Amino acid sequence: MPAVRQSVQSDLLSPELLAKLERLELLTRKVFRGQLKGERRSRRRGQSVEFADFRSYVPGDDLRFIDWNLYARLDRLFLKLYLEEEELHFHALVDCSRSMSFGSPSKLHVARQLAAALGFVGLCRSDRVCVAGLGPAGLRAPIVRGRSSLWRLLQYLESLSADENSPLQQGVRDYLVRAPGSGIVVLLTDLMDKSGYEPALRLLLGRRMDVYLLHLLSPEEIDPPLQGDLKLIDCEDGDEAEVTMVGPLLQQYRETLQQFVGQARAFCARRGITYMLVPTDRPIDLVLTQYLRERGLVR
Numbered sequence: 001m002p003a004v005r006q007s008v009q010s011d012l013l014s015p016e017l018l019a020k021l022e023r024l025e026l027l028t029r030k031v032f033r034g035q036l037k038g039e040r041r042s043r044r045r046g047q048s049v050e051f052a053d054f055r056s057y058v059p060g061d062d063l064r065f066i067d068w069n070l071y072a073r074l075d076r077l078f079l080k081l082y083l084e085e086e087e088l089h090f091h092a093l094v095d096c097s098r099s100m101s102f103g104s105p106s107k108l109h110v111a112r113q114l115a116a117a118l119g120f121v122g123l124c125r126s127d128r129v130c131v132a133g134l135g136p137a138g139l140r141a142p143i144v145r146g147r148s149s150l151w152r153l154l155q156y157l158e159s160l161s162a163d164e165n166s167p168l169q170q171g172v173r174d175y176l177v178r179a180p181g182s183g184i185v186v187l188l189t190d191l192m193d194k195s196g197y198e199p200a201l202r203l204l205l206g207r208r209m210d211v212y213l214l215h216l217l218s219p220e221e222i223d224p225p226l227q228g229d230l231k232l233i234d235c236e237d238g239d240e241a242e243v244t245m246v247g248p249l250l251q252q253y254r255e256t257l258q259q260f261v262g263q264a265r266a267f268c269a270r271r272g273i274t275y276m277l278v279p280t281d282r283p284i285d286l287v288l289t290q291y292l293r294e295r296g297l298v299r
Contacts, residue, residue: 010154012116017285024121024288024298026090028184028210054078089130089183090122091209093175094160096133098235099192101162103218103280110216110280111188112157117288118186121298123147130179131157134171134189135164143180165236168193168200176207184297185209190216191264192236201273211273212297215264218280224253 013021057066057077065079092115100108115131122129124147131153132141137160142152164171168189185204191197204211226245233240243249261277268275274295278287292298 010116010158012113012154012157013120017117017288018120020285020289021117021120022124024293025125026088026118026122026127026184027296027299028088029296054080088122088125088127089181090119090127091175091179091183091185092118092129092131093172093185093187093189094131094133094157095168095171095187095189096135096137096160096162096164097168097190097192098162098165099190100216102190102235103220105280106162107190107216107218107280108160108162110278110284111214112160113284114188114214114278114287115186116154116157117284118292118298119144119153120147120150123150123153128181128183129153132175132179133160133164134168134175135166137164138171138175138178141175167195168197169195169203172200172203176203182207182209184212186212186214186297188214188216190221191260194236197264198267201268201271205271205273211268212295213264213268213273213275215261215275215277216280217277222257222279224250226250 054067054070055078057079061079067078067080070076070078094108094111094115096108100106100111119129119131123144126145128143128145129149130141130143132138140156140159142149142156144152166174168191172187187200187204189197193200201211201213224245229242229244231240231242265275265277267273274297276291276295278291288298
């Protein structure tokens with residue numbers, strides 16, 4: 001819809017990217033019951049104009065859906081089943097802790113881009129979309145539906161800043177208290193929480209959501225360009241450490257990071273969570289149209 005692309009000016013979504021996103025659709029591996037009729041095909045069988053299948057009649061079934069032509073040929077009663085359209089709830093949760101301000105572009109900026117893009121895909125299919133920053137900013141998060149609401153979503157995302165230093169678990173818990181329905185949830189975070197990321201993910205699974213974890217790391221975090229004697233300061237809590245960055249220490253850091261990523265991936269795999277490591281220098285359109293498509297979030 002060209003009118004939407006022309007009326008929205010934002011650093012988060014370019015007109016070229018919007019054109020690609022309009023052709024995509026959010027997918028879910030679970031069955032949810034929507035409150036309103038939407039534009040997607042449900043895995044549930046219901047009443048609509050699109051035929052899906054037959055099944056044998058059992059006492060108590062609605063006689064209106066018996067295929068009498070089939071009965072005349074086979075002398076057996078069969079019911080017609082139809083695909084039902086339903087609304088999907090889509091949630092994108094953006095980590096707004098101070099560590100998300102790191103990098104160029106910052107991890108927060110990439111998280112906002114991905115949240116905006118996936119939210120727009122949902123709006124194009126009349127899904128109910130809520131994109132929220134974890135922490136106090138989540139109190140202002142709008143719940144929107146329909147592509148004309150894109151400007152509200154973008155305004156909210158552009159207002160987010162990386163200064164909400166609440167633990168992931170607390171941010172997710174506060175959001176779930178307010179959030180309507182279940183559906184798909186995408187958590188965009190760097191997982192840098194000294195209290196651990198596991199409780200936050202367990203809370204999302206407790207709501208029977210279809211959970212995706214996009215783990216954002218900057219190239220400088222994956223392969224630090226550091227040398228010499230340095231004082232490192234934790235931007236989250238101010239902890240300091242004096243180190244001498246030499247080859248063996250850098251190698252130990254890389255091995256520790258690989259172990260951390262491997263543990264997060266294994267934790268998610270055991271619980272049916274889709275994990276994806278997203279370096280912030282990776283093109284956004286490639287993440288959306290290729291990597292997330294391969295992982296089944298969009299098609």
